[in-house]
Amino acid sequence: MNKTKMITVIALLGFIAITSCKKNYTCTCNTVIVTGTIKEVHNIDNAYYNDAKKSCQNYQDQANKTLPGGTTCGL
Numbered sequence: 001m002n003k004t005k006m007i008t009v010i011a012l013l014g015f016i017a018i019t020s021c022k023k024n025y026t027c028t029c030n031t032v033i034v035t036g037t038i039k040e041v042h043n044i045d046n047a048y049y050n051d052a053k054k055s056c057q058n059y060q061d062q063a064n065k066t067l068p069g070g071t072t073c074g075l
Helices: 002-019 049-066
Strands: 023-033 036-047 071-074
Touching: 023 049, 036 049, 049 071
Parallel strands: none
Antiparallel strands: 023 036, 023 071
């Protein structure tokens, strides 16, 4: 039983370490217009995943103020 608990704790700590690190992310936005699609790439440096996701959503929201519903963005 002790070995199982130790392995579980180590696995949990490894998961936390991997998901809580700051990383560089790329937010890709596609805007559909009459003549085709415009692709924009935004680099989000040294950010946690949730913060990068929020930043990417902000890029989408800003683009959709100009052309409502025309832009989708994702990491």
